Amino acid sequence: MSPTERRRRPTQVDIARRAGVSQATVSLVISGGAASDQIAESTRRAVLAAAQELGYSANIAARSLRGGRNQLLGLYTFERFFPTDQRDFYFPFLLGVEEETARQGYDLLLFSSVSSVNSAADRSIYAGGVNRLKLADGCVLLGRNVRREELAALAREDFPFVFVGRREVDEVELSYVAADYVAATRAMVAELTGRGHRRILHLRAVGDAEPTRDREEGYRRGLAEAGIPVDESLVQELADPAQLSAEHLRRWIEEDGVTALLVEPTEDNRLVEALADLARRTPFQFPEDCSLALLGEPPSWTPELRDWTRFSLPRAEMAREAVRLLVELLGQTTPTPRQLFVPCAFVPGDSVGPAPDRREGRP
Incomplete structure (x- = not known):
């Protein structure tokens, strides 16, 4: 063919x-x-x-329109439910998609292809054996629980879609709009090294997801630009926020000479709650004894929470850019996959300060 x-x-x-x-x-x-x-x-x-x-899907609305277009853009999430709660991490993405779809003169169609309300694993684009997203001219996709084999199938059948977030699939090229985690993390390292920090521990998420890899790459680039060799013992994984114990912090500060922590946040409030609890249970203070910066932001930060130093993800803007890119692809005779990176915004907060005056490895 x-x-x-x-x-x-x-x-x-x-x-x-x-x-x-x-x-x-x-x-x-x-x-x-x-x-x-x-x-x-x-x-x-x-x-x-x-x-x-x-891969045929009947498009009833398109039958009466010249050119096979129905002025419908789809939104599909691999999450369990659509993020209708304003406190949900994904809500700004939904809002951005809705706003830009209207501005582009399209209607928005929400897809919910799940056979069980109890499991996000049941959610499938190809539920029933066909690509139901074809009811729309093209689709914006988002979510953590990605079925990469379905992204590959969409790409092979040349269905127009844009993913919100960097996602890679073997042997096919995808269009996506992602936060520039590499640049944002590199800038955070520069902020710390500019304040005299040399022993910076990077607490990363478990796994090899693209956002986690990008943050680690930014960490390594930032240290290299500051002329600081990477100490592999200072790159550690965070399987559960409960791991952030007072004993961990004591060992990092007193035995490893760490003066700053860079922490990859979770997409719920477990991390900020664990950090607040840690600050109450340990004699060490942020930033007096150790600086701490989040490589992202709490999903539902409110003024009563600690104003951690962090960078903010441009979630609504990422969604708007995804819609713009999708409309651009729809206008091309031969769509060419594109990838866009949107800058993150630095939030000073109150948890980063000058490096404490201590010799490496001693309190």
Whole structure:
């Protein structure tokens, strides 16, 4: 199959050729109306199998519009529920997508392809065997629990989509809009080294997700630019915020000579709650004894919480850029995948100060 054929959405004519039946038969089966009862069960199964193989999804709204466009953009989340609570980490993304979709003159269609309300793992773009996102002209995707095989399938069938966040899939190139974690983390390291810090511990999330890798790359680049060799013992994983114990902090400060912590935050409030608890249970103070900066921001920061030094993710702007990029791709005859990085904003907070005057490895 040529690239041009792969980009063209399959039609009922294609299904008819694959199943060896007439287009009228395909139309009756796809419509699912009372007249479809006239079709033999074996023929109906053959038509549906051909439709699934070709990745066909009936787009009723588009049938009456010239050019096959229906002025609908989709939003699909791999999360369990859509983020309708304003305190949800993903809510600004939803708001940004909604605002920019309206500004671009499109309607927004929310997809919820899940067979069980109890498990995000059940959420699938291809629930039922076909790409239901094709009801829209293109789609913005987001979420942590990504099914990469489905992203690869979307890319192979040339369905227009943009992911919010950097995501990579083997052998295919994706379009995405991501926060520039590398630059933001590098700048945070520069802030610390400019205040005299040389022993900076990076507490990263467990796993090899792209945002975690980007933050670590920024950490390493920042140290290199400051002329500080990377001490691999100062790159540690954070499996659970409960690991942030007073004993850990004592060992880092008194035995390892650490003067600053760079912490990758979780997407809920467990981390900020653990940090607040740690500050109450330890004799060490932030930033007097050790500076601490978050490589991101608490998902629902409010004034009564500690104003940690951090950088802020431009979540609504990322979503708006994703919609703009999607509309741009829809206007191209041969869409070319693109990747955009949006700068993060430094928030000074009150948890970073000058490096304490202590010799390395001693309190």
